[in-house]
Amino acid sequence: MVRVVPKEVSEETLRADIERYKEIALELGASACEIIPADWVSVDERVRLKCFVPRCPRVGESPNCPPYTPGTDEVRRALIKYQWAILFKINVEPLSDYLIxxxxxxxxxxxxxxxxxKTxxxxSELEGLAFRDGYYLAMGFGGGSCKDYLCNGxxxxxxxxxRCRLPLRARPAMEAMGINVFELITRVGWEVYPLTYAEEDPSSIPCAISVGIVFIH
Ligand code: SF4
Structure with missing residues (x-):
């Protein structure tokens, strides 16, 4: 049910809602999920630049990838206004799925x-739930290019x-917004490895993950 937007949200309600979103993320298939202070997220110009150097094949191929995504100054100024975010990961299992x-x-x-x-x-689900609960500025980012995972290239x-084919589903990747994803993952204590699709042997990969984040309030 849609909730009325309150003048102010109590810490108790906010905490209970965020805990519920965390549970839902796990029910929806997240392998792990953490509630984090939003100021753990850092935005770094070098991350966005990595979309160009070496050049990602999807740069300029959708509005959700650089150079069309907002600049890092704007993103930094916006994200600093949030208090809490939900970070989740989905393990690539079996690891052979990662090999191309x-x-x-x-x-x-x-x-x-x-x-x-899946990410x-x-x-989309968590952001929509939070929006309907009155957190109308809830905003989420995933991974990869929507041109691939939604429009199949x-x-x-x-x-x-x-006219986007799926305007309510398509959204930028965390890295396309300049979010330092590797730094954040290590901060919450999850393992992350700098993999490329050129890996040839699943036994050489300790783990591979896909990560998403939703800023709630
Ligand atoms: S979902 Fe498809 S149509 Fe929409 S922005 Fe992404 S690539 Fe373009």
């Missing part, structure tokens, strides 16, 4: 995109004609 051969077969691409799509689903309809 030189030929990048459609089946391999589908396997890895599943994790970004986007959890982000088709031409971006927003850039082509101004």
């Amino acid at each position: 051969s030189q030929s990048r077969t459609p089946a391999e691409r589908r396997r890895i995109l599943h994790y970004h799509r 986007n689903e959890v982000v 088709l031409v971006c309809q927003f850039l082509d004609s101004g």
Whole structure:
């Protein structure tokens, strides 16, 4: 049920709501989830620049990737206003799903995109729940390019004609907003490895994860 937007949210209500969102994230398939102070999130110009150096094939291919995403100054000024965020991860299991051969077969691409799509689903769901509970500024980011995990590599309809195919689902990746994802993950105590899709042997990868975040209030 939609709640009336209160003048002020009590700490008790906020805490109870965020705990509930955490439980829902786990029910929706997150492997782990943490409630974090929003000021644990740092925005770094170098992260956004890494979309260009070396150049990601999706740069400029959708409005949710640089150079179309908001600049780091704007993101920093906005995120500093939040108090709490929910960070979650989805483990890539089995790890062989992470491997993509030189030929990048459609089946391999589908396997890895599943994790970004799932991350986007959890982000969208939590953000929508929080919005309807009165946290109308709730805002979430996932991982990867919506051109891949939502549009299966088709031409971006927003850039082509101004109408996104899935406007309520498509959103930028954390890294596309300049969020230092690796730093944040290590801060909460999760393992993260600097992997590339060029890894050839699943036994050489300790773990692979897809990560999303929702700023609540
Ligand atoms: S049309 Fe597809 S690629 Fe373009 S913004 Fe929407 S979801 Fe992303």
